[in-house]
Amino acid sequence: MMKPKQRAFVVCPGRGTYNKTELGYLQHYHHHQQSWINQADGYRAEQQQITLTELDSAEEYVLKKHSAGDNASSLIYACAYCDFLAIDQNQFEIVAVTGNSMGWYISLAVAAAMESMTALTLINTMGNLMHQSLIGGQVIYPLVDEHWQPIAGRREHLLEVMAAINQQASCELTISIELGGMLVFGGNELALKKLTEALPPEQQRFPMRLFNHAAFHTPLQQAISLQAKQLLTQDFFQQPKIPLIDGRGKLWSPYSTDPSLLWDYTLGYQVTNTYDFTKAIQVGVKEFAPDKLIILGPGSTLGGAVAQSLIAINWLGWQAKEDFIESQKIDPFIISMGLEEQRQQIVKS
Template sequence: MMKPKQRALVVCPGRGTYNKTELGYLQRYHRQQQSWLSQADNYRAKQQQVTLTELDSAAEYSLKQHSAGDNASSLIYACAYCDFLTIDQDQFEIVAVTGNSMGWYISLAVAAAMESISALTLINTMGNLMHQSLIGGQVIYPLVDANWQPIEGRRAHLLEMMAAINQQTDCELTISIELGGMLVFGGNELALKQLTEALPLEQGRFPMRLFNHAAFHTPLQQVISLQAKQLLTQDLFQQPHLPLVDGRGKLWSPYSTDLALLWNYTLGCQVTETYDFTKAIQVGVKEFAPDKVIILGPGTTLGGAVAQSLIAINWLGWQAKEDFIERQKTDPFIISMGLEEQRSLIAPQ
């Protein structure tokens, strides 16, 4: 007798997830997806860009080349989409899809709201626009302590600091991403300089400036939004086959989505307003009650943000980091395909 399928919420990664340890990801895990990768490579070659196969099979990881927006976005998409294709559909029923930041674009492909190569067109175009302009940047700073408990008064203090910086001449600073136990600030160079100088060192690495990242999800990207709407038309979109949760926590339902609204959100406020990944995860588990949360690769950095988002609503009775770790030891609720030992729980052997 076959075991019933487990319900899974799929989470798509954003920028910054393909790093030195991920070099060769496509070669290691996705040789069987060569037909799709060839289509993607042909698209990139026609744009006179380095192919994804060339990038992934490079002898060494190059921070300058691999993290640049015109390369990183499409490379991460290819890894994540191919990961999705390898999920054992006999074992899992995908009940909804969400993502972090650029992961929203990947979600559109996973949920079939775009054909996979149309999604590559979207992702590659946005990556190019961001790379060419590289308006502003991002800085990340924690809201929680080492046990993933909220630091009393931290959020209020950071918001006060942000407001004070915005009072200064020529400074523009806002919240780019709500990322579980982290805040990602987006702003222009002068504002980010003020912020990093004012913030105390935390956990030996924060405040952390994200290399080659523009001020995503802020009003500074208004010009990118306008350019994208001129280059990318609504006919790239289609009715999703799976429910989507966007960066506001809004649901987009299969077969009843207004494609004009989806186009406008994707290239409009998704580009210029705060991306609330925390809410997206919380809405995803509340609405769909998954048995598992599957985080597509590459990278392993998103698991903490997902767990922190769940701890904040006491999901599964989790109140702290130790609760999450204990559950993961015996029956993982969050499965990251970027982890060798966990992807084996998902992909057919």
Template sequence: MKTAVVICPGRGTYNKAELGYLAQHFPDAALLAKFDAQRAAAGQETLIALDSAERFSGIKHTRGDNASGLIYAATLGDYLGIDRDQVEVVAVTGNSMGWYSALACAGALSPENGFKVANTMGTLMQESLIGGQLVYPFLDDDWRPDPARRGALLALVDNIDRREGHVLRLSIALGGMLVLAGDAPGLAAFEAEAEPIQGRFPMRLGNHAAFHTELQEPVAQRGRERLPADLFGQPAVPMIDGRGAVWWPHASDTASLRDYTLGEQVTQTYDFTRAVEVAAREFAPDLFIITGPGTTLGGAVAQSLILANWRGMGSKDDFRALQDETGLLVAMGMPDQRSKVAKRDWP
């Protein structure tokens, strides 16, 4: 049996290629119906209807009030589909809203309460849609660490943020990518002053707010008003949060867990890179399993391991050699990799 850290993806991972993902992979129709009962009660379109749409709609499917529920359900369904006769899950982490999914996967939230948290916070974000996000890489094509370049970019971010009428912060440390968030003047200033790369960066993220910045405090406050403390319990599996802190089974303060989830996690930088490093060093898994939907998080995980110099990796070629040798990274959104860790899919 192999040990694994499970990594839950965040927003932006349910796209055109993922349409029908729940119908193909979700293992529990009764549980999915419970999620949809919550959405129906709130006057929202059901996940089943969204997932079975004739065609993907960026305007509809990527909205926070729809995307969060779809991504949470896809993630949890994949987690439930892991073959526990072959894989021992030793820890769980996630990227950004993937933290809500991680809470449910680890048992700190029930599946239904996890959905309530993810769907509520996604809806509140969409209703407010304060600010925006963009992404910009600091690693070259070979993924060799370049702390000087990263430092220079963050210095530019800080310079813009200190200007009157501008807000710009590091939202997510995402491997070799900086995810920046701020208000319209802050984002526009970075776009004007950062060197264009690959014909697509800096890249704005559609339907994304200024996640993980103080601009989201009104959303965090409304979340605390709607999501009571009794939703949260002890995890059954260790969880690594967006600071790299570990929440241990039978030893976690559930009030503090709620405070972090609906407070700092919403309004402060989410250090996914650090979470992956801690997962690697603390738990030394045989595998890193990235649940669906989507396949875009693999690069960030690999880059995070390189930045941590884990197992001596210092470049993309080093990672590829280790991946070819060990199959270290398993993305459940890729059928050939999914089959290595998952039970059969359900019709």
């Protein structure tokens, strides 16, 4: 008698997840997806861009090259999409999909709201537009302490700092991403400089400026949104086969989704407004009550933000980082495909 399938909520990664330790991820894990990778390489070659195979099989990781938007976006997409194809769907029923920031575009492919090669065109185009203009940047700062508990008054203080900076001449600063226990600020150079000067150093790495990242999900990207809508037409989009949760926590269901509204959100609102990844995760677990939450690779940096989002709603009784760690040791709820030992539990044998 076959075991009943486990219900899985899939989370797609965003920019910044393919780093030095991920070099070779595609060739190491996905040689069996070679025909798909060859197609993707063919598309990149037609665009006169370095192929994903060439990037992934480079002798060394070069930050300037591998993290640039015109390369990083498509490379991360290829790793994540091939990871999704590797999930053992005899063992898991995928009940919903979401993603962090650029991961929203990946989730469109995973949920079949877009053909996989069409999604590559979308992701590559957006990566190129962002790379060519590189308007503004992003800075991360924590809302929680080392136990992943909210720091009293921290959010309010950060909003006050942001408001004060915005009152100064030529400064534009907004919240780019709600990322679990962290806030990602997006703004122009002058505003980000003032922000980093105003915030005390913390946990030996904050405030952290993200290299090669533009001010994603802010009004500064209005021109990018307009360009994208001219280049990428509504017929790229279709009704998803799996429910999708966007960066507002809104659910797009297979039967009621209007593809033209999905196009408008993806290339409009989503580009210029705060991306609430925290809410997307919380809505996903509340609406679908999954047995597992699977984070696609590359990398495993998203696990902390996902866990922090769940601690905030006391999911599975988790109240702090220590509860999460203990629970993961016994029976992991969050499975990161970027971690070898967790990956082996869910991929096709």
